Structures are given as structure tokens and as C-alpha cells.
Amino acid sequence: MSSTVEKVRNIGISAHIDSGKTTLTERILFYTKRIHAIHDVKGKDGVGATMDSMELEKERGITIASAATFCEWQDHEINIIDTPGHVDFTIEVERSLRVLDGAVLVLCSVGGVQSQSITVDMQMKRYKVPCIAFINKCDRSGADPSRVIAQLHSKLGHNAVAMQMPIGLEMDFRGVIDLLSMKAFYFEGENGEQVRSDEIPAELVAAARSKREEMIDAASLFSDELTEAILEEGSISDALIIDAVRKGTLLRKFTPVFLGSAYKNKGVQPLLDAVNRYLPCPADVENTALDLDHEETPVVLSSDSSLPIVALAFKLEDGTYGQLTYVRVYQGTLAKGAVIVNTRTGKKTKVGRVVRMHADQMEDIEAANAGYIGALFGIECASGDTFVSPGLNLTMTSMYVPKPVISLAIFPKDNKSQINMSKALNRFTKEDPTFRTHVDDETNETIIEGMGELHLEIYVERMKREYATDVETGKPRVAYRETITQRAEFNYTHKKQTGGSGQYGRVAGYMEPITEGEEDFVFDNQVRGGSIPTQYIAACEKGFHQCLAKGPKMEFPVTGVKIVINDGASHAVDSSDMAFQAAARGAFREGYAKAKAVIHEPIMKVVVETPTEFQGAVMGLLNQRRGMIVGAQDEGVMTVVEAQVPLAEMFGFSTVLRSSTQGKAQFTMEFALYRQVPQSIAEKIAEEVALRKKSAA
């Protein structure tokens, strides 16, 4: 393990699906001698790329789980998190970004900045992750790196500056010109492992000079020394430029752009040099934790290995070696034998083995220092938990977790599957906070919830493969919600006198929609003069709360309701907690009936990229699905159509889209907002709910 934190890089490789990030990672591992053979993502040899360690990922050619791996390049240690490219797994992407210090944004030289790159870039902005860009697939026909750089400016607002120039493009892509050293690089040998530097081809010298000037000009904004050197018109040292570019990159005000083709083994080694040169080391990044003893005041952590431990469990994996917990150490040293406390549960544990992962192989290490990423064995925790030394009570900032928008009933086929299914669900919910599960008390069905159709599909597949669970699935159901639209009064008396002690409680007040903030439920007690004795107020609140899980209108969860109670009555003998809970439930139903309840449905932001000739058809498809088209953007041969479409209408969209565009269009979808369901649709939903109830009974 290298001794100085300055030589550590924790980086992510994020990009649009199919822009080749897993291939790039594979090549990086090859050149850094972590692996000794290259396998393709959709491999002909049946092995698959090393980073896609889950069987399912290999089959579908996509990366689901972000395996962490480490390698060494030019005396630097690089920890790489391979991040998933599909939007349904964004929680994985977000979780990885949380622990990264820098990122390589991979873009396809043909596709350019696509919708998913925009989402990923927004996430990087949220976590302030500095990045460098790599324009991949320069050998493909239609490759145009300068267009991609222009898109980085216009679509993502990056100050993207080329650090290299291609030598030839498409079929003729031969190598790159480094604008820093003003040398041409060619990649030779069977797998491009020998980098040969040469003079710049004569026909490109003038272009390279002017590009270099542009680059130095842009970099000079971040360094006074460089500006002075330019003004003095003397020679400008490489170190001066590197320093300026690094400063700009760390501020996220400069995005150096590199070129290559990972698949054709070109341009990867210079990219690794750039990672070392321009991306931050853990000490360059300020990380804060929240102090639970002091009302969550932020505490700045220092990447000093001698201080008490603060580490974040950002990923759990259940593999051949038992449960593996990936941790990022922010402060202190997580060594074998150290005692750590899980802040969430308060449980103390002794660290057994500390390992370093390389996709699905591993290596034992003595300790993980501040700034490092490692993995622990046999630690009971959920992802997102914070580990600290005893005596500290810190938590890393809680990660933003979106609520699930879709659910699915699953039925195990036999008893064995039943047992395995619960094991699998237990694991998945720990690994992925956006994946939830519960048992419906009426139908006794096991329900899984998640962020999209594909998200749930993948988990069902994993259940089958990894846990040998035979399950059937029901139809996907949309997570509708109920809410009220106007203020309504209630005054309800619960009275029962049927032998034994009676029940009595009266609750009066009003309910109204919550207009400010994002809270789902607010309870406000304004009872004066003890008309409801203080000891029963909590029972009232509980009674109201019980009504939220299933709304009186269509049994969907109720959100956005404020309850104010201001009057009531009690009886010296007959009043009890039970009686007031019942009274509150009655009061809720009474008020709710008058409050004009409506159904809200999740609306998805759908972005379709289609060849221009099909854009009319695509807009038609979206329109048929109650979609509101926000706009159509001309991108040359492609058009990007953005729309807001109710999730309920999006089932099976991928098939329909494929057939009406000859398979040439692709789309991404993510949750946008909840919006009121139109009357006609609300009636249909009511019918469905009634039918379901009938069949359940």
C-alpha cells in the first residue's frame, strides 16, 4: 500500500449505457497488470469483462452492481468504481459518486452527450465530483470528437478543453497527439501495450499548435504563473500547465478532454496519466460528517490516518466469500483487530479481515488508511451505514433516496423457493435502499417495490439465478397516492355502550392540504382548556396516522394532509386510548369525504433518442400514452424527444418503440413528479381496485 495519500485516486467511470465504460475499465486493468487477458463485454469467449462479475450482467452486457477494484499506475494507487449506466439503477450510481473523489466521464464519439450522460452529470454536480472526459470509440464510423466537445459545452455546461488531437478518425484512427508534450502517441503490440512516442505528422503540426494555444489559454485562467509565462513569451514548462489544468479541474471549472478507442486499445495509457495528474487525491476533497451529539452539525473530516475512524459502508455484496461490505475510510485507519461502532445501530464490532477487491477476486491487506476503499468480512450492516471509533457519534450525510414508484406481487412456487425468496429479499433490500418489500395484509402477497420495470425485473432474475428461487410475478402496479384538495371540518363522536365498560371520545377540527414543504402528514394540536385531556392527544394522532396507509377513497396511501384538532370531549370513565384512536379514525373519514380527495400518479420524464425520420411516429406514441411532450430537439441525424408520461402508460413501451422505429430509437425514463389523475382514468383505476378486491376476497 502506498504510504502517501497524495498518490491515491478514488475514481469512478460513469457514462451512458453502451459508451464502452466496462471495456475501458477492462483495458485499464490490463495495462496496470491486474489482469492478464482481455475479455469483451459481450464476449465471444463466454468469459465476459472482469468488472461485470454478476452472471446476469455478463449476459445482458450491462453493468448492474458497481464493483470496486484497485490498480497501480506510475506509482499511484487507483481505486475504480465501475458504475451502472442504466437509469433504473441510479441509486447505485449515486452511492458510488458519494465515495469518489473524481470521475472519468466516458462519451461515445458518435453518440456524444446523450440523455443518460446528462443525468450522470447532474449527479456529479450534486456531489461536486471533479471530472475529466474521455471520448471513446474514435474508430467508429461517424466519430466526431469536436462535436462531442461542443456538446459538453452546450448541453452540460462544461468548460471542456481538448488535451489531445486525433491522428485520423473512424477507420483511419491511428493514435493521438498530446498537446502538452507536443508528441504523437501510437499504441503498438498485440494489445496496444507499447506506447511509442514520435514526432507529430507534418500535416497536423499547425493544427496541433493552435489547439495547444487554445488549451494553454483556457488553463491560464487558473494560474497567474502561467499567465505571466505566456506574457513573457518564453518557453512554458509542462509542470506549469499541468498545475493550472489540475487547479481548474478540481474547481470543476475546466474539463480536460482525452480521446481514444478502448476496444481498439488506443489512448488508455495517456488517460491513466491524466487520472494521476488532474484528478484529486482524497486530501484535496473536503468531506463532512454530521455530529449526532450536536444536532447534526457538520464536522469536517481530515484524511489523517492517526485520528479516530470514520468510514462509510457504501456497498454490500453477497458472493462466494460470504457477505462483503465495501467501505470508504474518510478518517483514521481501519485495521485488522480495530473496534468499530455502527452509528445507526450502536453495535460494536471487531474488524476481522480487511481486503482489497479486484472485481471478484481479492487480496488481504493489513489496514485501509484514510482515503482508501477496502472491503470487510462478516460485518452486519446495511448499505449507507457509518462506522466510527468508539466514542464518536458521527454519521456521513444521509444519501438522497427516492421513493419507489412501481410494485409487483411475487409468488414462490414451492416451499423451498419460499425460504430462498425471503433470504434473497433480505439481501437485496440491504444492498439497495430503493428496492423495498412488504407483505400485503389483505391479500397476503409478497410485494416488491422499486424504481422501474427493469429494476424489478433484474431482481426477479437475480432471485432465480443466485438463490435458485422459482417465482411467478403478478402484473406491475403503479404507486398511486391519494390527497385532498380542500379544507374540510370534522366533528366525530365515538360512543359504544355494549356491556362492560363503554367507549367514548369526541374529536373535532379540520383537515387541509399541505401547501408548503414536502411533508406527507402534519398533525397540529390546538385543543385549549383540556376538552381532550393531554394524555389522549397522542392516541388521536395515532388514530389519524393509521388512516394514511390506506386512503378511504381507493385505498392508496394518503399524502399531503394537515390535521388540526381544536375541540373534543371525553368521559371520566369511558374514555381510553382505544376510544380516541377510534374517534380519530372516524373523524378522518368524516373530513376526508368532504375534502375532495383526488388520486395522484407518478409521472416519468421520458427521453427518446430517435433517428429524425421516426420522430413523428415517436411523438405519436408518446401522445397516445397520455404523454405531454415538452420538446423535440434536432441533433443532426437524431432527434431527442422529451416528454412527461404517466408511469402507468409506460409498460411495454420498449417493445412498441422498437417495432415502430426499426429498433433504432432508445429511451431512458426516470421519475419526475406526482400529478393528479384525470377523471376518466380515475374511474378506470377505481374499477380495477374494485375488481382486485373482489378477486382477493
Added chain:
Amino acid sequence: MLKKELILRNPLRQLGFETEDILPAGAIGAVLSHAGVGKTALLVQLALNGMLRSQNVLHISLNDPVNKVNLWYNELFHHLAGRYERAQINGLWESVLPHRFIMTFRVESFTVPKLEERLSDLTEQGIFSPTMMIIDGLHFDESRRSDLNALKALAVKNSIHIWFTVHTHRHESSGLDGLPVSFSAVAVLFDLVLELQPEHADVHIKLLRGGGSTQVGSPLLLDPSTMLIKDPM
């Protein structure tokens, strides 16, 4: 209630127009200014006013991506409605959004037949039928005359009115009519021409061609901080 109040703040009411739309169906108008003075902001306000009156607006941008255009609407609407209650504003925003459609083209690939094709894609499938169109970022000179004629014909055929932004250059001198020389060649095609002129801290909106029946009392100003038309004193 909120909707009505916002409609009443029609930005160009003060220029003395009788009709709500300022431009009748089939007419075309232009807003001239140097870069960054507020052409798009002014037209987005006109568009918002139309959307509030349930008119469909097709916004065509040749410079900006859809997201950026959307941001203009978002910002200006929330500035306009800023003093009202948030829930009410959000509800109204949701209800006016379906009246807008953003389409972007690349400047070099924009042609009138292409636009017509896109427009018929929308109208024939019943997806969107505009009554107002904004074309932002088209370059004007004599060579565009045939395009403008075609667009004018398009406006008449579909009974819509079209607003254009015209980017003028500081080094360019004005002709006798106060119009930049390069633009005056095609100016006759326009039913209405407005110019935005920065003066001290304000931006003045001046009528260069066409106009209402009554004349303007106080000058119409654009507030450079919000890009909204200032309320009359």
C-alpha cells in the same frame, strides 16, 4: 383568480393594442436588439400570456437546447407569479404547460419545408396545434427573403401568428427608418417591429413599425434584473 390577474399583466398592453394577441392571425412580428438585451425574455412573456389564455405556443429555438428554453419559461413564470402562494403557482404552471411545445433545430439545418413537415407531424396526429409561434435565433438578411415569404404563407395557411427575434450588431448603422441596414431589406414583410434599447439601468421597448391605435403614454421598460416588463408606475 391568479390566472386572471396574470393575464391582466399582458406585457404589451401598454403599447396600446386593442386585441389581446397584438398580432392578428397570419401576421408576423419581430423583436430587435443586440445580444443579451432580452429578446427571448420578452417573447417568452408574450408566450406565457398566450398560454395563460389557453393558446398553444410553439417555441422554435435555433440556438438553445430544449432544457434551456424550458428554463426561460420556468424562471419568468415564477418571477411573474412570485408573490402568490406556491401551491397555487405550481398548480397553474402544471395547467399551462400543455399549451407549450418546444422544438429546436440547428441553425444550419433549419429550413421552412422541414418546419412544415414537423408541424404537420404534430397537427395531423392531433398532438399539438399552435396559434402562436416563436422563432428564436434565425439570421436575417436579404438571402432569407424567400424563407420569410414562405413562413408568412405558413402563418396565413395555419392562421397562426409568428414572432421572430432579430439579432442586431453594434457596428451596424441604422437606416432612415431607424432599422439596421441589413434588416430593412426584409422589414416590409413584418407587420410589427419592436426594438429593445438599453438606456442607463433600463431597457426601453420601442415600436419601430406597425402599432396600436392609441399611442403610448409612459415608456415601456424591461427590468434587466428580472427580464420582466416593469409594471406601469
